[in-house]
Amino acid sequence: MQYSLEESIKLSVDDISLGMFITGVQKRKRVNLKQAGRISSREQIITLRENGIKFVWVNEKLSDRHCFYKPVNQQQVFHHEEQTIPNELSHTQFPENTSLSNVEYGRAKELISEAKQLVQKLLVDMQDNKNVTLNDVEILADDMIESAFINTDALLCASALRNKDSYLLEHSVNVACLLISFGKYLGLTKAIMKELAIGGIIHDIGKIEVDDAILQKPAKLSPEEFEEMKKHQTHAEKIINGIDGLSQTSRDVCLMHHEKLDGSGYPRGLSGDQISLYGKMACVVDIYDALTADRVYKDGVSPLEAFKILIRLTPYHLDTDLVYKFINCLSVYPAGSIVQLDDYRVGVVCESNKSNPLEPIVKCFYSLSLKEQVNITVVDLKNSVNVIKQALSPSELEKIIPNFREYI
Missing domain, CATH: 1.10.3210.10 (Hypothetical protein af1432)
Incomplete structure (x- = not known):
């Protein structure tokens, strides 16, 4: 979902804090409106800085009440690269492990x-x-x-x-x-x-x-x-x-x-x-x-x-x-459902795919062939050679992996 910048406050990345709800980020000449979400860890703030983000837009109504806002002024803008115009076609992504x-x-x-x-x-x-x-x-x-x-x-x-x-x-x-x-x-x-x-x-x-x-x-x-x-x-x-x-x-x-x-x-x-x-x-x-x-x-x-x-x-x-x-x-494979891929990895659907219901995004955490937990990998099936072999009920999976919910 995209949010209007007109309803948001522009802040320097150095002035954001936990609990703020970000509606857009600006690196150089483009503003990314594709991702939105609330900041819940210091690591996310560090990641934004490390990825060269200069400014963020924050929706005050969706942010935690304790947040303090220090809007940027024009002088701050000129200290960075030239003032930019929002462009909704920008698709800058947050790193996978700290995505909003x-x-x-x-x-x-x-x-x-x-x-x-x-x-x-x-x-x-x-x-x-x-x-x-x-x-x-x-x-x-x-x-x-x-x-x-x-x-x-x-x-x-x-x-x-x-x-x-x-x-x-x-x-x-x-x-x-x-x-x-x-x-x-x-x-x-x-x-x-x-x-x-x-x-x-x-x-x-x-x-x-x-x-x-x-x-x-x-x-x-x-x-x-x-x-x-x-x-x-x-x-x-x-x-x-x-x-x-x-x-x-x-x-x-x-x-x-x-x-x-x-x-x-x-x-x-x-x-x-x-x-x-x-x-x-x-x-x-x-x-x-x-x-x-x-x-x-x-x-x-x-x-x-x-x-x-x-x-x-x-x-x-x-x-x-x-x-x-x-x-x-x-969707055929709703968010939260358990699936097994054709390579015997098991995962939970974390995002459904309305345009192609057979190709959701799956967070894989276990291998049935290896019979052990594997490093969590997010697989977007619309861009993968893998396909879903079968849907599993939580009770079926629990017989194989007791307390599997702890892995997710």
């Missing part, structure tokens, strides 16, 4: 961690019958939307790599992230995306009233147990009725994500157009995330397998058009 896209992945990981903590707090507060307000949830939703507009793949990658022991927390956060990404793809407004995110965060809130023995059962539920589980939607409606300021969009996400187009869903057995667009989106997203997650009673499947299942659920359970748009939104 990596910075945004780090920020996205922090955001996902904060989101899980907030969901945990919400669950505890509701169990203790405390009054729940949306203030913190709204701030979190805004931050998630900002992250998605800066680097959607970084947000999706950070949310996709998860732990099955925290399913309820991570599922709520992932559904929110996926709804934001889906809403962005569909061209929805940021206001609606915010309401979708809030709905995603609270969509399973009714499960706090379900017996833990059912929630944590390491086997398929009996018919009687499943009927009890379904009541979490009835519980949810009672809970969210006590939340002031909750929008109808958020309510639809929360209360419609188990409905089906043919009327066989729950809690109300809604069908067709009785289910709103946002409810239909939530149905698709909720099933996809549940399919790809490792649970106490089953292993998750790869995104590719999940897409096949979603398609089989059309047109009677899920909206056909929305399912295909969702698949296009994430």
Whole structure:
């Protein structure tokens, strides 16, 4: 994503600090607007200087609040090379190991961690019958939307790599992230995306009233147990009725994500157009995330397998058009998915390729042929002789490489 320099402050590279959000860099006669991101380490500042960067443009609104700005004056400009004109065709790249896209992945990981903590707090507060307000949830939703507009793949990658022991927390956060990404793809407004995110965060809130023995059962539920589980939607409606300021969009996400187009869903057995667009989106997203997650009673499947299942659920359970748009939104190999290349290297997709979905950018970290961790290498498959041999689910990889997430 490129940012307008008109909304940014021009600083000398000697005056930048941690937390600043850079929208452009200037070396000599060109200004690079291709990369953007937040400075999170001293090494990145050093790298900018070593690569001859003289000036940077910083967006104050996207930077940390503590940052101090010292705009350059004309005299400083003349001390360097001649004053230049911004040129959006410049493609200067930051070094791979300190790229600002990596910075945004780090920020996205922090955001996902904060989101899980907030969901945990919400669950505890509701169990203790405390009054729940949306203030913190709204701030979190805004931050998630900002992250998605800066680097959607970084947000999706950070949310996709998860732990099955925290399913309820991570599922709520992932559904929110996926709804934001889906809403962005569909061209929805940021206001609606915010309401979708809030709905995603609270969509399973009714499960706090379900017996833990059912929630944590390491086997398929009996018919009687499943009927009890379904009541979490009835519980949810009672809970969210006590939340002031909750929008109808958020309510639809929360209360419609188990409905089906043919009327066989729950809690109300809604069908067709009785289910709103946002409810239909939530149905698709909720099933996809549940399919790809490792649970106490089953292993998750790869995104590719999940897409096949979603398609089989059309047109009677899920909206056909929305399912295909969702698949296009994430791409065949979504950010955060695990793949094996034809040379037996294994890696995580760190950036999808919308123009050619079969050629994403993959961060390789393990060799199945050598049976050992290898130096992390970023492979852009559109410029590589390698191809993807197969998609792997996290559970499949964990059987080969325990704690593989530590390598990434």
